[in-house]
Amino acid sequence: MRLTIYFSLFFLAVYLVALAIRRIIFLRDKARMERESRTGGRVIARVGELAPGSVKKFRLICQKYRLDAFLVNYQGSFQAYVNRCRHMETPLDFVRYQFFTEDGRHLVCLTHGALYEPGSGLCVEGPCKGLSLYALPVRVDRGEVIVGCPSGDLSHLAE
Numbered sequence: 014m015r016l017t018i019y020f021s022l023f024f025l026a027v028y029l030v031a032l033a034i035r036r037i038i039f040l041r042d043k044a045r046m047e048r049e050s051r052t053g054g055r056v057i058a059r060v061g062e063l064a065p066g067s068v069k070k071f072r073l074i075c076q077k078y079r080l081d082a083f084l085v086n087y088q089g090s091f092q093a094y095v096n097r098c099r100h101m102e103t104p105l106d107f108v109r110y111q112f113f114t115e116d117g118r119h120l121v122c123l124t125h126g127a128l129y130e131p132g133s134g135l136c137v138e139g140p141c142k143g144l145s146l147y148a149l150p151v152r153v154d155r156g157e158v159i160v161g162c163p164s165g166d167l168s169h170l171a172e
């Protein structure tokens with residue numbers, strides 16, 4: 014009986030520490046977002062920073078949610094997507110920072126191999142064919158790439 018109580022207290026303490034860490038990370042990301050905010054979004058990169066075919070991961074605080082996302086330079090134009098496959102709720106880059114297929118023509122989810130068009134986010138091959146990645150609004154202003162929050166209910170996109 015006493016052992017059960019100790020175990021329960023231990024797991025409660027672990028749970029509370031995990032909640033506290035999660036909250037600290039959220040507040041850190043929120044502060045960073047406020048520092049890097051411009052009208053309508055957060056500055057993610059300078060235009061020259063991302064060569065065509067490259068990707069930059071980032072987090073966005075939208076409403077009360079934190080979104081795991083990535084910015085891609087595809088043939089000179091910028092797109093940003095929530096880093097979540099449309100097949101299952103996993104990030105595309107199961108292997109860190111590997112978003113593109115070897116030939117550079119598609120974004121790939123490494124869990125089951127779904128292929129997405131980098132320019133539109135449309136899944137063209139794999140178990141999510143016909144669905145699209147969740148796009149985030151992107152604009153370029155004075156050499157900075159700014160990504161904004163999508164509108165509507167974001168609870169299903171939160172980390």
Ligand code: FES
Pocket residue numbers: 098099100101102103122123124125126127139140141
């Ligand atoms: S989770 Fe991405 S293809 Fe299955």
